[in-house]
Amino acid sequence: MNGALVIAGQELRAGLRNRWVLATTLLLGVLALSLTLLGSTPTGELGADPLAIVVVSLASLTIFLLPLIALLLSFDAVVGEAERGTLLLLLAYPLARWQVVLGKFTGHLAILLVATAFGYGAAGLALVIKDGRAAGLDWQAFGGLIGSATLLGAAFLALGMLVSVLVRERATAAGLAVGIWFALVLVYDAALLGVLVAGQNRLLSADLLDALLLINPADAFRLLNLTSAESARALSGMVGLGQTGRLPLWALLASLLGWTLLPLCLAVAALGRREP
Template sequence: MNGVLTIAATEIRIGLRNRWIILSSLILLVFALILVLLGSAPTGEVKTDAVTVVVASLSTLSVYLVPLIALLLSFDAIAGEIDRGTLQLVLASPVSRGGVLLGKFLGHVFVLSVAVISGYGIAGLVAFYASGGGDLAALLGVGRLIASSIVLGATFVAIGYIASASVRQTGTAAALAVAIWLFAVVLYDLALLGGLLASRDGVFAHSIFPWLLVFNPADAFRLYNMSAINVAATGGNLGGAVGSATPLSGVWAMFSPVIWAVTALGISTMILNRVRP
């Protein structure tokens, strides 16, 4: 356990030194602030709390940005260390390979958490005070968004390790990470949309589509946040009726990313156990 924490602490230190933490925080903050400022316009029309509108926009932003930041953090974790020769040193010391991955995971998730908390936290507070205080429950929505974004990020950190452990070159790992991101947050949804349009009888829409939607951790994350907003903004139409039609509604939708994270960590440990540095 000592080794795991040592590795985690070193990853955090590296994240601070190479300005990863500050950079990803700034990226999230800038995008979030843009949405806060633009999102304040339509508040009157939808009759919901300004902060809730912001949370809705931010959760859509999260689906794209958080997995990207997570994959950028993790793609180098194994392939890069093999490249540089430091993995051999770590593996020569009495730390298990699973422990090495777990340590990196804790470190990277911490780095990501700092970015999400500071980026969204500041944006949420700005929205809260810009709309003249308002409902405290809306701030709770910001907290929910932050927590679920961290879970989503952790999932893609773990998935990034699979990419990083399966190849030997950092460049290949980077390409693989980009491909994973593109597939999970863009192409997957397009394919689902295509499926919905193609199947006129509704079998796909009723029995397959909801499961496929929850299967993708990014979509599950969106589902959770939208259904949470639906409850908060009584009668609001922000989330549509999607949440109620899925097999895992509400907080249960977050099972998907959690299961993905655990599975991905297991798979990447298995691959790392076979790596012959």
């Protein structure tokens, strides 16, 4: 386990020195601040909880941006080492291969946590300064957003890690990473909506629709944040789904955890068979 922590620390230090990581962190912070300052403007007229509006806005931002950042962080974790000729040296150290995968994953997750805490923390602080109060706001939903965003990022980090172990060229890994983001974040929901519209709600039963939503980490994150709190359901227009949906909180969390653990286990198994 000490070896995994050493690798994680090395990845974290390298990531904090990386200008690309700094740029994405600043981008996440700027977008979060923009949504906070602009999105909470109409709360005075609507009488809505300004923090609930921020949660709904940031949830939409997270679904599109955080998985892409996670995949771009992890897609070259192993294949990049192989192309630079350092993978053989890394595997020559007295480390189990699962420690290599876990260490790199932990380091990248720490980087993602720093970016998320900076961006969303700045958004929460800006809202408190603008609104002039902290008490009475729905901080539980805000904390749930940060926690579930971490799980969503971990799921896509694990997918990027699996891709990095399976392929032999960095360009191939980059293409597959973008393809995974495009398929799970953009195409999946559009295809599901198309089936629902074409079949006029007769092709998919309620149970099947729940299952299809559950197997996509982006949808699990969306449901977790937009239907778990009453204020978020009202603002996102998902009141009916929140009242009638049969997906419990534990199932949504299990989906995100499953999308993290399964790719990591597959990556460990694949790296064990890979020749440097």
